Amino acid sequence: AQSVAQPEDQVNVAEGNPLTVKCTYSVSGNPYLFWYVQYPNRGLQFLLKYITGDNLVKGSYGFEAEFNKSQTSFHLKKPSALVSDSALYFCAVSGYSTLTFGKGTMLLVSP
């Protein structure tokens, strides 16, 4: 069975500082990994995905993610956080006909 783990319930960062939201995964076979963001009372918005190729994936709104096969990790990063980045972030792994999500990490960016 496939799974993802987001070890932090909440990440706090000051505006302008770099941010990292952690994700580790467990799959048999090739990992296909996704990041989504959810704002209050909204659905999930797609940020980026790793399928194959370059380990550094660039996505929407200045976000990027680093795939590390040896550490089975797919951490989400942004060089300079904005207050508007405050939201709930989900890592997910794709399997046949389904996405399996982590429990989510709340990102709070303070002014």
Next chain:
Amino acid sequence: DAGVTQSPTHLIKTRGQQVTLRCSPISGHKSVSWYQQVLGQGPQFIFQYYEKEERGRGNFPDRFSARQFPNYSSELNVNALLLGDSALYLCASSLRDTYTDTQYFGPGTRLTVL
């Protein structure tokens, strides 16, 4: 282009009732998936349909059923509602049903069971 749309936005039902939730995918998308998101948790997979056929089913009781129509829209039905069915129900669409296709989510239907 319009994104994934869901209706209704909010719904309040009582235990034992039945509910139908509706989803229209992005134009050109042939796959629709349904997820349940309970407060404080990540979405849990319920069903996937592709070209009107069920391609996957999550660990949910038979009270949950779904279908996909010729225009690729979809309905999720839940019978004999329980308090624990209260959740945000998310619909997602994708071009196909492969591992690498991106699923795009709608705003969800908030179901409250009293």
